[in-house]
Amino acid sequence: MGNRVRLRVQVPGEAYYKDLVSCQVACPVHTDARGYIRAVAAGRFEEAYLIARGPNPLASICGRVCGAPCEAACRRGRVPRVDDDGRFVASDRPIAIRAIKRFACEGFGPEARDPGEVLRALRDHVPPVLGEAEEMAALVRSSAARMFRPADGEPVAIIGAGPAGLAAAHDLALLGLRPIVFEAEPLPAGMLVLGVPSYRLPRDLVAREIDVIGALGAEIRCGIAVGRDISLADLRRSHRAVIVAAGAKASRSLGLPGERGPRVYGGVDLLRAVALGSPIDIGQEVVVIGGGNVAYDVARTVLRQIAYDTARTAARLPGIGRVHLVSLETLEEMPADTEEIIEGDAEGIRRRNGWGPVEIRRGGDGSVRGVLLRRCLRVYDEKRRFSPIFDDAAVEEIPCDTVLLAVGQATDLGFLRDGGGDVELVRPGWPKVDTETLATTAPGVFVAGDLAHGTRLLIDAVASGKAAARSVYRHVTGRAIERDAVTVHIPLERYRRERGYEAIRRVPIPATEPEERLRDPAALVEIGYDGEEARREASRCLDCGVTPVFDGTRCVLCGGCVDVCPTQCLKLAGLDEIEPDADFERAVEGVLGRDADPEASTVILKDEDRCIRCALCAMRCPVDAIAMERVTVSTCWRHP
Numbered sequence: 001m002g003n004r005v006r007l008r009v010q011v012p013g014e015a016y017y018k019d020l021v022s023c024q025v026a027c028p029v030h031t032d033a034r035g036y037i038r039a040v041a042a043g044r045f046e047e048a049y050l051i052a053r054g055p056n057p058l059a060s061i062c063g064r065v066c067g068a069p070c071e072a073a074c075r076r077g078r079v080p081r082v083d084d085d086g087r088f089v090a091s092d093r094p095i096a097i098r099a100i101k102r103f104a105c106e107g108f109g110p111e112a113r114d115p116g117e118v119l120r121a122l123r124d125h126v127p128p129v130l131g132e133a134e135e136m137a138a139l140v141r142s143s144a145a146r147m148f149r150p151a152d153g154e155p156v157a158i159i160g161a162g163p164a165g166l167a168a169a170h171d172l173a174l175l176g177l178r179p180i181v182f183e184a185e186p187l188p189a190g191m192l193v194l195g196v197p198s199y200r201l202p203r204d205l206v207a208r209e210i211d212v213i214g215a216l217g218a219e220i221r222c223g224i225a226v227g228r229d230i231s232l233a234d235l236r237r238s239h240r241a242v243i244v245a246a247g248a249k250a251s252r253s254l255g256l257p258g259e260r261g262p263r264v265y266g267g268v269d270l271l272r273a274v275a276l277g278s279p280i281d282i283g284q285e286v287v288v289i290g291g292g293n294v295a296y297d298v299a300r301t302v303l304r305q306i307a308y309d310t311a312r313t314a315a316r317l318p319g320i321g322r323v324h325l326v327s328l329e330t331l332e333e334m335p336a337d338t339e340e341i342i343e344g345d346a347e348g349i350r351r352r353n354g355w356g357p358v359e360i361r362r363g364g365d366g367s368v369r370g371v372l373l374r375r376c377l378r379v380y381d382e383k384r385r386f387s388p389i390f391d392d393a394a395v396e397e398i399p400c401d402t403v404l405l406a407v408g409q410a411t412d413l414g415f416l417r418d419g420g421g422d423v424e425l426v427r428p429g430w431p432k433v434d435t436e437t438l439a440t441t442a443p444g445v446f447v448a449g450d451l452a453h454g455t456r457l458l459i460d461a462v463a464s465g466k467a468a469a470r471s472v473y474r475h476v477t478g479r480a481i482e483r484d485a486v487t488v489h490i491p492l493e494r495y496r497r498e499r500g501y502e503a504i505r506r507v508p509i510p511a512t513e514p515e516e517r518l519r520d521p522a523a524l525v526e527i528g529y530d531g532e533e534a535r536r537e538a539s540r541c542l543d544c545g546v547t548p549v550f551d552g553t554r555c556v557l558c559g560g561c562v563d564v565c566p567t568q569c570l571k572l573a574g575l576d577e578i579e580p581d582a583d584f585e586r587a588v589e590g591v592l593g594r595d596a597d598p599e600a601s602t603v604i605l606k607d608e609d610r611c612i613r614c615a616l617c618a619m620r621c622p623v624d625a626i627a628m629e630r631v632t633v634s635t636c637w638r639h640p
């Protein structure tokens, strides 16, 4: 063997099958994205909605604005595209999972049906694959049946009606407790309505989705700020438990000279003012500091405000304003989504990459005159830690009259003063949290969402709200809800894919033209797929739950499967080429016995990222040693 580098492999076992469907694994609530995408491809649109909605009470909202970790994990995005000579051209693009979800929700979610109908459909739905696992199906049915019982059990207070608070309220109501949500703002949904602009997320859709949660028996009291209108001490006295889901609503500041004073705002403060229709004084030459998605929401919202105001008062205003976006990062490093950058560029945002602010210049009358910038030579160190280095000699000034800071958010835990003295903090503004149970150090007080894990995605907040609800249930009733996972293997006879599915390019998501968008601040940018587009895009899904299974006892080592594989994902290798680990040795011993001769034995290897589940290997095998199998991992919460 000498010093030959051996191949590292994973033997298919429990862990391998659990991770097979990477979109489902990546989703914090483990939505079976593969399941609903294949349902859309087959034209079973209602089933698609029900699969998407099952674990996620905010499925319709997610269909519009979820950060979609599932898409980042989608295997189709890793399949290499090759030219006619087999040379690598580029990786393929992931399935547009979010846009497909939107399509399914628009047809069968609260967008199209009243809350009662949505709940009835959910109650009656048992995922088809669970038909194979009777016990599981019974569990699903019994938890769904709770949907029509009144949520009249022990009262649980939730502070904040953002996605975390709403998800907690939804699950607590299903569990038969009585969730009461206290929300400081005049309307529920937290950052989904205070931060996410309406050109991305229509407000009536948000209201409809929340109506379904209300129909389960969750009570949402808006305009009540804990700490101002009611104390945490009162809530703890009158409720069996409290979930604090207060988010991170405050804008972080940079402490620059000139930062305090008129016409310098926090980005989320600006978004909140626009969302609630509060007057805010913005000029015509605006600089937004920040390079993430929030900075884009801020910049694009201001652009729309200026365009709208200008259109209404054109006779009085001197000219259309300009919005500059200043980011420390280079274009390639910017944390904002590529779509945001492209759409922002198309709408006229003046992007300045590789610059950082030094000072906000003000005139003698105190008004903003400009932002002084210095060149940023590097943002991250070798370990990818934020550690910017600047060139102090390279400075520039952007003349402007308004500055908006979109450089992160902070929490406001002022309400802990009365009744939260026993909530320990890990650092100012952030409670100490048990990451498993989401309990704080104060008995009966739990946290969820951004406040529990720092600012992340909406779907992380939903997952965390659901986890907090389970912990509260245990706290109140003394009974734990166990997670059950059932892995079902279903042999697929004569499995075939749609013709040409491997060559279909990602279907672009239709969007309005940039000029149209700026005419009305609420004009939606993404229009979404119609049925034909959704089915075509869905048909690109590789259906990763389907996998070839190799029977070593039948294989005659003809190599036909390797030859026929269009992506060269299969390889025959000698046993002695493999880096052995305990799993591998156990597997070899199981098949060949203890005395297998590494020189004389052969294994078949599959590169998971290249396999497109086309089944050609199974069709080609002359001795039926390869079978296509569907593997489904379904999780369910077992109520005691």
Ligand SMILES: Cc1cc2nc3c(=O)[nH]c(=O)nc-3n(C[C@H](O)[C@H](O)[C@H](O)COP(=O)(O)OP(=O)(O)OC[C@H]3O[C@@H](n4cnc5c(N)ncnc54)[C@H](O)[C@@H]3O)c2cc1C
Residues within 6 Å of the ligand: 065, 066, 067, 068, 159, 160, 161, 162, 163, 164, 165, 182, 183, 184, 185, 188, 189, 190, 191, 192, 195, 196, 224, 225, 226, 227, 245, 246, 247, 248, 249, 268, 271, 293, 294, 297, 415, 448, 449, 450, 451, 455, 456, 457, 458, 459, 461
């Ligand atoms: C501008 C912006 C855009 C975003 N866009 C996206 C996106 O496109 N996709 C995505 O996946 N994620 C996005 N996010 C992230 C996502 O919105 C958040 O992670 C999520 O909203 C956090 O949920 P939460 O429930 O923890 O907190 P929040 O949504 O912040 O909700 C907290 C709620 O608690 C209330 N509250 C606070 N204090 C009190 C009190 N004392 N009494 C009563 N109520 C109180 C607040 O008013 C608020 O309604 C965005 C965030 C921002 C800021």
